[in-house]
Amino acid sequence: MLDKIFAAGVVGAGGAGFPTHVKYKTKTEVFIVNAIECEPLLRTDRYIVETFAPEIVAAALQIKEHLGASRAVIAVKEHNAGMVSALRRAVGDSGVDLYLSPSVYPAGDEQNLIFCITGRVVLTGGLPLDVGCVVSNAATVFQVHEALAGRPVTDKIITIGGAVANPMTVSAPIGTALADLLPLAGGAVGDCVTIIGGPLMGRVAESLDGEVVTKTTGGLLALPRDAAILPKKEADLAREVKMARAVCCQCSMCTQMCPRNAMGLNVQPHKVMRALAAGNCGLIGAEANGVWSCCDCGICSDYACNFGLHPSKMMQVYKGRMREQGVKPVKEVKYQPQGFENKRLPTARLMGRLDLSRYDADAPFAGSVEVQSVRIPLKMHVGGPCTPTVGVGEKVEKGQLIARPEGLGANIHASIAGTVTAVTAQMIEIRR
Numbered sequence: 112m113l114d115k116i117f118a119a120g121v122v123g124a125g126g127a128g129f130p131t132h133v134k135y136k137t138k139t140e141v142f143i144v145n146a147i148e149c150e151p152l153l154r155t156d157r158y159i160v161e162t163f164a165p166e167i168v169a170a171a172l173q174i175k176e177h178l179g180a181s182r183a184v185i186a187v188k189e190h191n192a193g194m195v196s197a198l199r200r201a202v203g204d205s206g207v208d209l210y211l212s213p214s215v216y217p218a219g220d221e222q223n224l225i226f227c228i229t230g231r232v233v234l235t236g237g238l239p240l241d242v243g244c245v246v247s248n249a250a251t252v253f254q255v256h257e258a259l260a261g262r263p264v265t266d267k268i269i270t271i272g273g274a275v276a277n278p279m280t281v282s283a284p285i286g287t288a289l290a291d292l293l294p295l296a297g298g299a300v301g302d303c304v305t306i307i308g309g310p311l312m313g314r315v316a317e318s319l320d321g322e323v324v325t326k327t328t329g330g331l332l333a334l335p336r337d338a339a340i341l342p343k344k345e346a347d348l349a350r351e352v353k354m355a356r357a358v359c360c361q362c363s364m365c366t367q368m369c370p371r372n373a374m375g376l377n378v379q380p381h382k383v384m385r386a387l388a389a390g391n392c393g394l395i396g397a398e399a400n401g402v403w404s405c406c407d408c409g410i411c412s413d414y415a416c417n418f419g420l421h422p423s424k425m426m427q428v429y430k431g432r433m434r435e436q437g438v439k440p441v442k443e444v445k446y447q448p449q450g451f452e453n454k455r456l457p458t459a460r461l462m463g464r465l466d467l468s469r470y471d472a473d474a475p476f477a478g479s480v481e482v483q484s485v486r487i488p489l490k491m492h493v494g495g496p497c498t499p500t501v502g503v504g505e506k507v508e509k510g511q512l513i514a515r516p517e518g519l520g521a522n523i524h525a526s527i528a529g530t531v532t533a534v535t536a537q538m539i540e541i542r543r
């Protein structure tokens with residue numbers, strides 16, 4: 112099974128791209144399929160689950176058996192009626208459990224999900240495996256199904272949404288220029304910037320030049336330049352430190368609403384604000400360890416702070432400084448979880464606060480995108496870049512192996528049939 116997953120080049124489709132054959136090289140107790148899709152406006156998991164629920168359930172059972180797990184659980188938001196009914200039909204009496212989550216943010220955070228399903232807390236610096244869990248995104252599990260049938264990863268399902276004329280979900284060959292996708296949805300309406308990924312955790316791209324679909328791309332959103340969320344995403348650090356010093360009243364609302372803090376982890380962004388505002392570039396003593404458990408969900412900045420400050424950015428800065436100083440996480444849980452349920456943030460409220468509700472539209476599947484050329488990156492996964500196995504002028508078929516990893520990594524395959532027209536240290540170009 113692992114050989115087939117490795118051969119197909121499967122990586123975590125919803126995260127940083129950790130190679131799946133490495134992740135599954137273990138035994139565990141609970142296997143969780145994450146179909147929550149908690150980033151607003153994205154619809155990729157919705158399409159995949161509604162269309163391929165039987166394949167996802169079949170793959171989940173095979174993975175469960177491979178991991179020696181006693182339980183396989185598929186997590187989905189209860190208000191997504193189409194997903195829930197597709198999964199109910201597919202699950203039948205297979206023994207796979209469904210976990211129906213309320214529509215809260217960040218319900219799809221891996222550690223949040225583990226806590227909700229098993230009541231276990233992944234300690235600071237720990238992994239889901241430490242508490243007997245392996246979690247994979249629904250898109251990844253579908254790709255595992257395809258891998259077991261001998262079909263490699265060549266395409267990615269992507270939502271094109273936000274301020275566009277016709278939000279849609281498409282399947283695009285890996286290496287497709289993102290600039291070619293926006294016009295499919297009617298183009299951006301007004302003066303917009305683009306976000307690659309979801310509105311909260313995605314990154315702002317002023318220009319789409321050189322940006323392509325990778326194995327981990329989930330969305331392409333256009334948002335007006337004056338969108339409420341943009342200043343928070345593009346915050347200037349020096350200004351933020353000044354703002355923290357001048358404005359932060361240490362009300363601790365950011366800490367009180369932090370979902371990782373609610374699970375009992377010692378994540379206290381207000382203390383990091385205080386330390387950085389005071390010019391303390393050193394560590395905050397015993398409290399510093401909890402900073403490692405921040406998941407960058409952005410609730411503290413995007414929702415909790417009434418002064419529009421940016422504690423999540425400060426947490427990132429603080430983490431960076433600890434890394435520079437060679438500080439390593441120490442496994443601990445500081446408190447008992449308290450008021451977890453009461454602290455869960457309804458996604459609708461978050462979207463209202465960020466003025467995203469107006470873009471919360473369906474993004475129906477519009478088919479596969481046909482392109483004349485692709486530029487496939489050699490690094491779309493955790494680990495080093497792959498080494499090309501093809502040269503310029505060579506003809507390739509769709510699905511043919513074109514690069515393989517030297518160490519940790521995942522195989523890369525041609526996403527269209529054609530001729531290799533360029534090979535660099537970063538990418539392989541193929542033209543039809």
Ligand code: SF4
Nearest residue numbers: 359361362363365416
């Ligand atoms: S950053 Fe905002 S929410 Fe946090 S303590 Fe300061 S003022 Fe309060």
Ligand code: SF4
Nearest residue numbers: 369405406408409411
């Ligand atoms: S980004 Fe803020 S709210 Fe989210 S986990 Fe980190 S500190 Fe907590």
